[in-house]
Amino acid sequence: MNSVHIPNELNQLLQESNAQLQLSVPQLVEKILTRNEGTLTATGAVRVSTGKYTGRSPQDKFIVMEESTKDKIAWGPTNQPISEAVFTSLYYKVLEYLKQQNEIFVFKGFAGADKKSRLPIQVVNEYAWHNLFVHQLFIRPSEDELLSHDGGFTVISAPNFKADPAVDGTNSETFIIISFERKIVLIGGTEYAGEMKKSIFSVMNYLLPENNIFSMHCSANVGLEGDVALFFGLSGTGKTTLSADPNRRLIGDDEHGWSSNGVFNVEGGCYAKCINLSREKEPQIFDAIRFGTVLENVTINQESRIPDYDDGTLTENTRAAYPMEAIDNIIQPSIAGHPNTIVFLTADAFGVLPPISKLTKEQAMYHFLSGYTSKLAGTERGVTSPEATFSTCFGAPFLPLPATRYAEMLGEKILEHNANVFLVNTGWTGGEYGVGSRMKLSYTRAMVQAALEGELNHVETVKDEIFGLNIPLHIAGVPDEVLQPNKTWADHAAYEAKAKELAGKFRENFKKFKDVSSEIEKKGGPVA
Known part of the structure; x- marks a missing residue:
């Protein structure tokens, strides 16, 4: 099939299937509970499990080698190439799979708080809880913005669709594939929601420098006098702890752009680690875990429904996804000098x-x-x-x-x-x-x-x-x-x-x- 028809095929899916568009947080929580995708905790958050994949699958991440990008991408073990033919074949299989579902969920929003450089995105999900996750993690549009939203980059996530490596040309049943020409991220075979977040970050790390904007994996905050600070660091270095300062307002905790106008948050929410979480150590994160928050792989007491943040039985990579507004000490919009x-x-x-x-x-x-x-x-x-x-x-x-x-x-x-x-x-x-x-x-x-x-x-x-x-x-x-x-x-x-x-x-x-x-x-x- 001719790849130029891909966007039309997607639109056809959304029109013909039982697509639930832009559901509110309460509506999504209701769906999650009625579909038995998660459990309501004592704090009001929704607790979910991501199955056997409790983290990213870097060996299963690919970028389509296309004419416009083949000489720009740093190809290698991190950015593995995959052919247009493999992508197109998988794409149509995933669409056909989603057509068979009773309902799918669609979120439209943005990546990038700076309106001059933000990326319109839409996310198509098999799971309601995945849709709640992206609703909380990305920037939510106003009613007027939703009317003029053009779709931009689309993420399609079908966790229960598993690839056959021998037939589909993947490394395993899991795949995360970015096509920059088609403006599509295709995800299958994994329930780990972080793949959606990081795929859009990868997209922004390609698009922003092309517009002379420095893209950064860092946290950022701003002082009372408007002075801005960036904190770069890998896991365990204290990035979250040191950037959470009661005397400074948080711009964002993970992904930012630095344009000719200043710094802006790429996201509209936080994806915080919560292993060994306590109110004493990290009160902002602890208190943000309330109604609408998604708790990944956290053990809860089956009777009281109280989370046990010290239990790493499923994984040490337990996470909480919540909107920026769940934190008091933030700057809105997430833009600074x-x-x-x-x-x-x-x-x-x-x-x-x-x-x-x-x-x-x-x-x-x-x-x-x-x-x-x-x-x-x-x-x-x-x-x-x-x-x-x-x-x-x-x-x-x-x-x-x-x-x-x-x-x-x-x-x-x-x-x-x-x-x-x-x-x-x-x-x-x-x-x-x-x-x-x-x-x-x-x-x-x-x-x-x-x-x-x-x-x-x-x-x-x-x-x-x-x-x-x-x-x-x-x-x-x-x-x-x-x-x-x-x-x-x-x-x-x-x-x-x-x-x-x-x-x-x-x-x-x-x-x-x-x-x-x-x-x-x-x-x-x-x-x-």
Whole structure:
């Protein structure tokens, strides 16, 4: 079949099937309960299970190799190519499958809070709870906006449709396929709702740079005086904890764009981890879990229906999906000015990176491309000592374009807006994991606070002998000796050996960036 007819085929499906369009939160909750898709909890949230897939399936994610994109995508293990023929065949099979369902659910909304650059999206779901998820995670249109909504990019999710790899050309029964020319994301064989969220983020990471907008996997907040801060960091580095500040309003917790006008949230909601969640530790997230929230894979008491956030029986990746409005301390709409401060967060289990250091533009680009943190012993089978983990631009799985494209945009933005960039180590001090101790949160908060308030812009610094990083000598509320890792280790020779070991891992990882300016590696990387 001719692929140009695909949008018409989709419209025909929506017209001929029992498509439930733009249901409200109460209507969707009713559907979820009557269809036995989930359970109402004591907080009013809906608890659901995602079956055997409790996280993303990166090995099953593909991008259609098309004429307009084939020379732009950074093809490889992350961005696996798939043919137009395979996509088209699967597409029609999924449509035929959805036609057989008693009802399907459709949400129309937007990705991107900035109206000048937002992407209209529509999501077609087999499950009512998936439709509630996207209703809460993306930007909901007004009645007037809905009337003029043109569909834009369409996500089609059919969890119970399973591919046959031998026939359909996939790696398994699961598939997540993006076609940029057809403006379609096709998902099947997985109930994990995060695939819909991250697929649209991948789409935005392709489209925004094409419009000279820097797309970012980070959280963002704004101070009382309008000063904007960005927080980049991989899981476990403290991104959510440190960006949730009672004295600053949240712009967003995960995905943002940086245009000529400033920063904007890509989403309209939050997808928060809730393993070991408590009101004492994270009151904003805890109190946001109420009617309309989707709780994924959280264990609940069958009688009281009270969630047990400490139970990781199904997965450690338990999640709560709720709209931004469920949090009190936010800025609406989710738009702010240009960032004054950028914070890269890393949890260094080697215990050798400074707890805070101010980066030059070249160092910022180097550490942005590196995206370093540590994988700890015991977190995965076979991991017996800390392992260096590098995720390019702090979001490698979601970047369709070459990494250098994003790093170059970061460098341009830093220069244009005179943004100050800091590398903050929330990991270990006084020795590596198992010997030293985790950096005190109170110290990290004091350091980040000083950075946000501009107190570190012109302070006296000392250069780290291994990594070449500029370390402030004094920060209020933090002992001076804590600021310099080489002074916290009892054995200086052991410190130097461990620091040089990590520096070597940085250099080895950076070899994969073939088209990066030598100046970035020379001026931005380790010096010893």
